[in-house]
Amino acid sequence: xxxxxxxxxxxxxxxxxxxxxxxxxxxxxxxxxxxxxxxxxxxxxxxxxxxxxxxxxxxxxxxxxxxxxxxxxxxxxxxxxxxxxxxxxx
Amino acid sequence: xxxxxxxxxxxxxxxxxxxxxxxxxxxxxxxxxxxxxxxxxxxxxxxxxxxxxxxxxxxxxxxxxxxxxxxxxxxxxxxxxxxxxxxxxxxxxxxxxxxxxxxxxxxxxxxxxxxxxxxxxxxxxxxxxxxxxxxxxxxxxxxxxxxxxxxxxxxxxxxxxxxxxxxxxxxxxxxxxxxxxxxxxxxxxxxxxxxxxxxxxxxxxxxxxxxxxxxxxxxxxxxxxxxxxxxxxxxxxxxxxxxxxxxxxxxxxxxxxxxxxxxxxxxxxxxxxxxxxxxxxxxxxxxxxxxxxxxxxxxxxxxxxxxxxxxxxxxxxxxxxxxxxxxxxxxxxxxxxxxxxxxxxxxxxxxx
Numbered sequence: 001x002x003x004x005x006x007x008x009x010x011x012x013x014x015x016x017x018x019x020x021x022x023x024x025x026x027x028x029x030x031x032x033x034x035x036x037x038x039x040x041x042x043x044x045x046x047x048x049x050x051x052x053x054x055x056x057x058x059x060x061x062x063x064x065x066x067x068x069x070x071x072x073x074x075x076x077x078x079x080x081x082x083x084x085x086x087x088x089x090x
Numbered sequence: 091x092x093x094x095x096x097x098x099x100x101x102x103x104x105x106x107x108x109x110x111x112x113x114x115x116x117x118x119x120x121x122x123x124x125x126x127x128x129x130x131x132x133x134x135x136x137x138x139x140x141x142x143x144x145x146x147x148x149x150x151x152x153x154x155x156x157x158x159x160x161x162x163x164x165x166x167x168x169x170x171x172x173x174x175x176x177x178x179x180x181x182x183x184x185x186x187x188x189x190x191x192x193x194x195x196x197x198x199x200x201x202x203x204x205x206x207x208x209x210x211x212x213x214x215x216x217x218x219x220x221x222x223x224x225x226x227x228x229x230x231x232x233x234x235x236x237x238x239x240x241x242x243x244x245x246x247x248x249x250x251x252x253x254x255x256x257x258x259x260x261x262x263x264x265x266x267x268x269x270x271x272x273x274x275x276x277x278x279x280x281x282x283x284x285x286x287x288x289x290x291x292x293x294x295x296x297x298x299x300x301x302x303x304x305x306x307x308x309x310x311x312x313x314x315x316x317x318x319x320x321x322x323x324x325x326x327x328x329x330x331x332x333x334x335x336x337x338x339x340x341x342x343x344x345x346x347x348x349x350x351x352x353x354x355x356x357x358x359x360x361x362x363x364x365x366x367x368x369x370x371x372x373x374x375x376x377x378x379x380x381x382x383x384x385x386x387x388x389x390x391x392x393x394x395x396x397x398x399x400x401x402x403x404x405x406x407x408x409x410x411x412x413x414x415x416x417x418x419x420x421x422x423x424x425x426x427x428x429x430x431x432x433x434x435x436x437x438x439x440x441x442x
């Protein structure tokens with residue numbers, strides 16, 4: 001079982017901004033389509049390890065980005081077994 | 091991934107349904123064409139009087155209702171609106187301008203391509219260019235702003251109109267127009283068209299199929315997830331046309347198409363550009379309307395007005411040619427899109 005964490009954005013613009021901001025940072029991340037289990041919207045999400053998500057979120061918010069939601073997805077094989085919306089703690 | 095397989099299967103089913111609809115009476119290479127069908131529906135309502143393209147297309151009704159039902163079922167129906175409605179209305183109009191110069195929405199472009207219509211091969215790079223132009227604005231901070239949650243009645247408006255159209259289609263009162271000849275008179279039986287629309291509405295809502303998103307994600311993030319859906323549509327329709335002997339390669343004499351390459355190219359550039367700025371291709375706008383998004387509904391209303399505008403003023407292309415006025419409106423549309431793109435670049439974020 002693997003777990004990945006995702007950050008979603010209110011508009012594509014913020015997703016692109018996040019990618020360019022994080023490029024020069026030591027975080028391991030990937031821009032992916034928002035997983036279908038999280039939302040029916042067709043935007044772009046940022047996927048990263050769950051151990052780093054707090055640091056990534058704080059870095060992005062510190063740089064003035066608007067975020068929409070944080071999620072943790074547990075995947076067994078090819079199936080998503082659970083989706084958990086994480087607290088924002090703004 | 092399971093999602094990958096699902097979008098490929100969904101694309102395949104959309105392709106299959108497009109073939110079936112043509113088999114049962116829809117115009118050639120027009121199993122589905124969101125722009126054409128909205129134009130026909132606008133004609134059916136009498137918003138324009140081009141007598142050969144008037145029919146309340148059940149596919150449009152089905153797409154909205156299919157997405158609505160499955161969104162309700164999946165608890166994804168959400169009534170939202172308020173993200174630059176006026177701009178979205180104009181973007182809807184402009185998408186229709188481009189589509190009625192090319193003679194098809196991006197979905198029909200794929201179907202035309204799979205039917206051997208090389209004019210669509212000219213339209214495709216135009217579409218990609220339009221999407222690329224749009225992404226340049228996205229990268230620079232273009233956004234129409236966040237939408238807000240609204241009372242449920244806002245979200246029900248789209249599906250409500252779809253039901254009203256269905257009632258008008260079935261009861262056929264005197265004020266509803268039905269083409270006696272031309273593309274508007276060619277259609278599959280109501281139940282098949284409606285069923286196909288409903289099914290595609292469900293599939294597109296579940297998979298988020300979008301002809302613009304497919305190419306935008308490739309350009310922006312090298313992500314090919316949505317693109318797989320388009321590829322599946324193309325492959326299935328291509329094979330189907332091969333089997334039924336409907337693959338007729340060439341530029342000349344293609345059904346409901348003209349051979350003016352420059353305008354095929356630029357028409358689709360307008361559609362792609364407008365679709366990025368509006369956040370979805372014509373198909374996706376219908377699906378989002380079913381999900382309760384008022385912003386998508388206003389874009390669809392813009393498309394209806396765009397269709398009426400193009401036909402009432404003689405701007406829409408015909409299989410014979412693109413009129414000088416039609417050519418002018420394409421250039422004006424591109425200028426408008428650059429203005430809309432530039433004017434909506436917001437720099438309120440502190441991000442550098």
